[in-house]
Amino acid sequence: MPHVFFAAAYRKSAFPALFVSFAVALAATGCVRLSTFDANGLWKVVGEQCVPNARNTANPGPCASVDFQKRYALLKDINGRAQYLLIPTDRVPGIESPEILYGGSPEYWAGAWAAGRYVDARLKTTLAPTQLGLEINSSQRRSQNQLHIHVDCMRNDIADALAPYRHDTSGTWRWTTLDGKRYRVMRVMSLTDGGNPFRVVARDLGAQQSMGAQTILVTGAGPDTTRDGWLVVNSGLDVEGGTGTAEGLLDHSCALARAR
Secondary structure, three states, X not given: OOOOOOHHHHOOOOOOHHHHHHHHHHHHHOOOOHHHOOOOHHHHHHHHHHHHHHHHHOOOOOOOEEEOOOOEEEEEOOOOOOOEEEEEOOOOOOOOOHHHHOOOOOOHHHHHHHOHHHHHHHXXXXXXXXXXXXXXXXXXXXXXXXXXXEEEEEOHHHHHHOHHHOOOOOOOOEEEEEOOEEEEEEEEOOOOHHHOXXXXXXXXXXOOOOHHHEEEEEEEOOOOHHHHOEEEEEEEXXXXXXXXXXXXXXXXXXXXXXXX
């Protein structure tokens, strides 16, 4: 799904005043579809606003936070009740970027999981690990040319559908169908180093597959991630019956939070 942000977030950009006025008018009635105007919009917000603001004034606005040591920022997406995006503070186009697989590269997934506290704060509740989801789209199914991981609520029915995999032996893929698309699911005990979902998916791709065609979703495998770990859910445009986006497995309305 294309990302949307308040037009005010672009107050320092090079967009003409006419665009800003138009964006404000759209925001008043719904939302602005950033991808319609600029596929580099996310980078312009993070690289040209959040990073210098955090460095020069200690105020990361319009981002919620900027972590220079871990090399990522967190930005509230206007799309959804509580959805945040984790975005590198380096120029990293997306899931196809080879630098995300190097030893010592930033552990974006661990950072995205920790960002669940921002979702909790928005919802004024504490989500169970099985109710929190992280997702990244394939290069062909994204609207922005800057890597970003969605941090949001899981759909209730998808959380239920993944329940049979919560006690799987870690490190083993199992195939399933979710929303009519083919996915494979692996339980991992860490989101860093060898358990980093980028590396987990990349090392088991077939010879004719590519990282750019993949989508990844991560959610808790049980009520205690220290004990239960996480589920890595992967599909791809190069998989028969697969998909390049798992964003639809998230619930941007966070209905499960209302039910608690």
